[in-house]
Amino acid sequence: MSSLHVIPPALERLIRSFSQLPGIGSKTATRLALNILRRPPAEAREMAAALAELHSAIRLCSRCMTFSEKDPCLICSDPRRDGSLVCVVEQPADLMAIEKTDSYRGHYHVLHGVLSPIDGIGPDEIKVRELVSRIKTGAIDEVLIATSSTVPGEATASYLIDRLQQLPVKLSRLACGIPMGMDIKYADQYTLARAIESRSKLG
Amino acid sequence: MSSLHVIPPALERLIRSFSQLPGIGSKTATRLALNILRRPPAEAREMAAALAELHSAIRLCSRCMTFSEKDPCLICSDPRRDGSLVCVVEQPADLMAIEKTDSYRGHYHVLHGVLSPIDGIGPDEIKVRELVSRIKTGAIDEVLIATSSTVPGEATASYLIDRLQQLPVKLSRLACGIPMGMDIKYADQYTLARAIESRSKLG
Numbered sequence: 191m192s193s194l195h196v197i198p199p200a201l202e203r204l205i206r207s208f209s210q211l212p213g214i215g216s217k218t219a220t221r222l223a224l225n226i227l228r229r230p231p232a233e234a235r236e237m238a239a240a241l242a243e244l245h246s247a248i249r250l251c252s253r254c255m256t257f258s259e260k261d262p263c264l265i266c267s268d269p270r271r272d273g274s275l276v277c278v279v280e281q282p283a284d285l286m287a288i289e290k291t292d293s294y295r296g297h298y299h300v301l302h303g304v305l306s307p308i309d310g311i312g313p314d315e316i317k318v319r320e321l322v323s324r325i326k327t328g329a330i331d332e333v334l335i336a337t338s339s340t341v342p343g344e345a346t347a348s349y350l351i352d353r354l355q356q357l358p359v360k361l362s363r364l365a366c367g368i369p370m371g372m373d374i375k376y377a378d379q380y381t382l383a384r385a386i387e388s389r390s391k392l393g
Numbered sequence: 394m395s396s397l398h399v400i401p402p403a404l405e406r407l408i409r410s411f412s413q414l415p416g417i418g419s420k421t422a423t424r425l426a427l428n429i430l431r432r433p434p435a436e437a438r439e440m441a442a443a444l445a446e447l448h449s450a451i452r453l454c455s456r457c458m459t460f461s462e463k464d465p466c467l468i469c470s471d472p473r474r475d476g477s478l479v480c481v482v483e484q485p486a487d488l489m490a491i492e493k494t495d496s497y498r499g500h501y502h503v504l505h506g507v508l509s510p511i512d513g514i515g516p517d518e519i520k521v522r523e524l525v526s527r528i529k530t531g532a533i534d535e536v537l538i539a540t541s542s543t544v545p546g547e548a549t550a551s552y553l554i555d556r557l558q559q560l561p562v563k564l565s566r567l568a569c570g571i572p573m574g575m576d577i578k579y580a581d582q583y584t585l586a587r588a589i590e591s592r593s594k595l596g
Contacts, residue, residue: 196467196468198451198462200450210436211425211428212424221415223447227451229413231447233413234447234448237441238440238445243406245437246434248401259401259402
């Protein structure tokens with residue numbers, strides 16, 4: 191193989207490592223690795239140090255299961271936030287997206303996945319048990335289910351609704367409809383159907 | 394800022410580091426960092442180790458200036474390759490792309506950049522002097538200029554032609570024209586004009 195001649199092993203090693211990341215093919219990995227090689231060595235060392243400390247510095251918050259350096263995390267331990275409202279999300283990235291809106295002041299519960307029987311992911315593989323025991327402590331009034339409106343997200347929401355409605359807690363779901371700023375003629379038919387079905391009454 | 398609450402500093406550090414790479418915005422950097430956090434710690438350690446050794450393991454080949462762990466590099470020291478033909482490229486990535494074609498058996502010279510007066514990059518900032526002294530040793534018959542057919546690539550090629558034609562060496566340039574497999578009606582006008590101009594005679 192000619193590439194053996196051309197790519198030094200130390201570079202190849204980094205390319206292989208980058209290629210394992212989602213959405214990074216071998217071309218992008220090569221481009222990134224070459225770019226790092228052209229930058230000051232201090233930047234590569236900083237990235238290496240950040241990677242090396244990542245897993246040891248970050249754990250799951252024992253309450254909401256999000257990634258955190260502290261336990262409980264800064265959200266769970268913030269006295270100004272409303273612990274009686276818990277928003278259930280699939281991943282920490284969803285939590286971050288909701289926090290960015292600056293319009294939610296409750297707590298969270300991160301499932302770390304969605305139900306996917308085909309991949310062998312059932313309720314025990316995601317943080318459902320932890321959610322149920324949080325609810326059973328009695329401190330939670332409302333659970334806002336904020337899984338994605340994808341097929342596995344919806345299936346997970348259905349499962350949660352089924353499982354949690356026996357518990358003394360109100361359930362709610364993120365509204366589904368036309369995205370802000372979208373022209374109706376460009377909305378897909380499923381979103382549009384859902385928006386009609388979930389129309390809000392005026393006056 | 395709410396993001397201070399939500400992203401643990403150790404994660405933020407990696408995101409910031411990834412965000413400096415070309416084509417990686419803060420959203421992609423966050424996605425990659427979260428993905429690494431979900432993978433086994435051994436993978437992050439491997440990536441950290443690859444990054445840490447990168448700059449110390451790789452230097453420039455003193456002959457062709459490409460990235461290499463050995464000096465001279467494996468191409469320059471390969472006795473089966475033709476050292477009288479030297480292909481001048483902008484970056485090591487271009488060399489890799491040409492090697493992949495498996496249709497070039499000469500040597501290379503990597504400029505590590507293109508002329509860009511606006512950014513203060515003149516001939517002394519790229520490896521032109523090294524190319525001239527290689528030619529002056531007299532071992533080179535032909536220099537194939539393979540800079541990109543972009544504005545700075547063409548400007549660099551013009552400069553090189555101007556500078557090298559006083560030396561006892563043949564100069565050539567990569568052919569420009571319609572890419573293989575492209576429908577003529579989709580070719581841009583500049584490529585098409587160039588293809589007409591550089592048409593090859595038949596028979």
